[in-house]
Structure formats: structure tokens, C-alpha cells
Amino acid sequence: MSKSKQIVNERELTANQFTNVKDIKGNFLFSKDGYLFGYLRVFPYNLDLLAIDERRIRTQNLSLSFEGDRKDFDYCAFPRELDLDDYKNYLKKQYQGELSNYGKRQILAIMIRQAAELSSSGENYEHHHYFKIWARAEKNINDTKKELLTRLEEFKQRYSGVGIDAEILNETEIFKLCNLFTNSQQVSFMSLADNPVITPIPMIKDY
The missing domain is CATH 3.30.70 (Alpha-Beta Plaits)
Known part of the structure; x- marks a missing residue:
């Protein structure tokens, strides 16, 4: 051949x-x-x-x-990409509910901006x-x-x-x-029950 x-x-x-x-x-x-x-x-x-x-x-x-x-x-x-949507939604709810403490509200606003920047920068990974x-x-x-x-x-x-x-x-x-x-983007929320059609590719033994 x-x-x-x-x-x-x-x-x-x-x-x-x-x-x-x-x-x-x-x-x-x-x-x-x-x-x-x-x-x-x-x-x-x-x-x-x-x-x-x-x-x-x-x-x-x-x-x-x-x-x-x-x-x-x-x-x-x-490396695994982090899904920050829940975290950002939590911060927004905290910000909207914090009306009496101006200092805490400002800190939450800064945290919201940082989370948004992290999501868009492509650096939201953990190993x-x-x-x-x-x-x-x-x-x-x-x-x-x-x-x-x-x-x-x-x-x-x-x-x-x-x-x-x-x-x-x-x-x-x-x-x-x-x-x-x-596929680092899928592992956070994909399971066998979620998608039984796709067969994961397991690790290949090294020689």
C-alpha cells in the first residue's frame, strides 16, 4: 500500500x-x-x-x-473556559437591590465591569x-x-x-x-444526558 x-x-x-x-x-x-x-x-x-x-x-x-x-x-x-453568566446575573441583582449603601453599590458596579471585561477578553479560563x-x-x-x-x-x-x-x-x-x-467550551454544561448523540473523544494513550 x-x-x-x-x-x-x-x-x-x-x-x-x-x-x-x-x-x-x-x-x-x-x-x-x-x-x-x-x-x-x-x-x-x-x-x-x-x-x-x-x-x-x-x-x-x-x-x-x-x-x-x-x-x-x-x-x-x-484549560477550561468559565461560564460567568450566573455570576454576572448575581452581581446585577445585588446592584439593583442595593439602594441605601452608596459605597457598596459602587463596588458592585466595579465588579460588574470587571466581570464583563473578563468575559470579552478571552482570558476567563481556569486550569x-x-x-x-x-x-x-x-x-x-x-x-x-x-x-x-x-x-x-x-x-x-x-x-x-x-x-x-x-x-x-x-x-x-x-x-x-x-x-x-x-472542547473546553462544552464541558461546563454538557453531559451524557444533555447530548447523547455526540460521543466524546477520550484521551489517547501516550507511548
Whole structure:
């Protein structure tokens, strides 16, 4: 088969054929080449609120918890566009109801302008942080699930041990992550029930 013919065939592939995903069920994504993937979301934490010594101690403790664990996981971050409509509507209602306190009314007016500028500037994004952990599926798939879930719990404990919230993604959240990977504008308000026609494009395993 010629190279040009191969390129044409690749372009004709559907999204489901192109991606390496067989199924998403429970806490796992099943790949076509025999791997299971689990995902952990790490929530934002403001280190600037800590004293310098406390910041150093927590950073060192987290780094040490990863010592010797360098296998079969990736760290990734994706930008997500924020939907500020509810926030802007809330500010407007507060502004309209605040008739007696002139100073508070002026502050609300400033906040409304800032929210409008943020929406129109294209900078209304926040980053979501994830760990992707995988294991090859063995003959007893339940053993592989147990092994992967144990690793996810260990990663979660590493962060909770230094005061940072983290969660293991369930089936719904994995689908949302897949949407976030491909379409940051839709993940805020799009779910499987909202649009069953569109199949999200899950993450492709890196080699």
C-alpha cells in the first residue's frame, strides 16, 4: 500500500476508530490495546496563603512521597473556559437591590465591569489538574482494577496528607474529562444526558 493511500485512509477514520478507547465504565477507561486507565483530579490550592517555612515543608513532604514511584502515570493540565453568566446575573441583582449603601453599590458596579471585561477578553479560563494512571489488563480483570484503584488511592492520600483536596474520577467525571480534552467550551454544561448523540473523544494513550 502506498504512503498516499495510507494517509487517505487515516483521514477517513471516524473518531471512535481513531482513538484508543474501548469503553468507559465505573472508575476506569478501557483501551483497545489491553490497558485500564484511572484518573485523579487535584483541586487548586493557594500556597501563597502559607508562611514560607510551612510552604517549604509541605512541598518537600509531597515531593518525598513520590520518591521511587516513577512508573505508569502522567500529570496533565487542561484549560477550561468559565461560564460567568450566573455570576454576572448575581452581581446585577445585588446592584439593583442595593439602594441605601452608596459605597457598596459602587463596588458592585466595579465588579460588574470587571466581570464583563473578563468575559470579552478571552482570558476567563481556569486550569484543571489531573493524574492519569494505567495498568495492563491481566486475565483476571478484577485484580487489575483493584491494583489500579489502590494506586489512585495512594496518589489521593499523598495530596490529602499535605492539605490538598483530590478525587478519583467516576464514570461521569471521566466523560467530562474527555470533553474537556477536546472542547473546553462544552464541558461546563454538557453531559451524557444533555447530548447523547455526540460521543466524546477520550484521551489517547501516550507511548
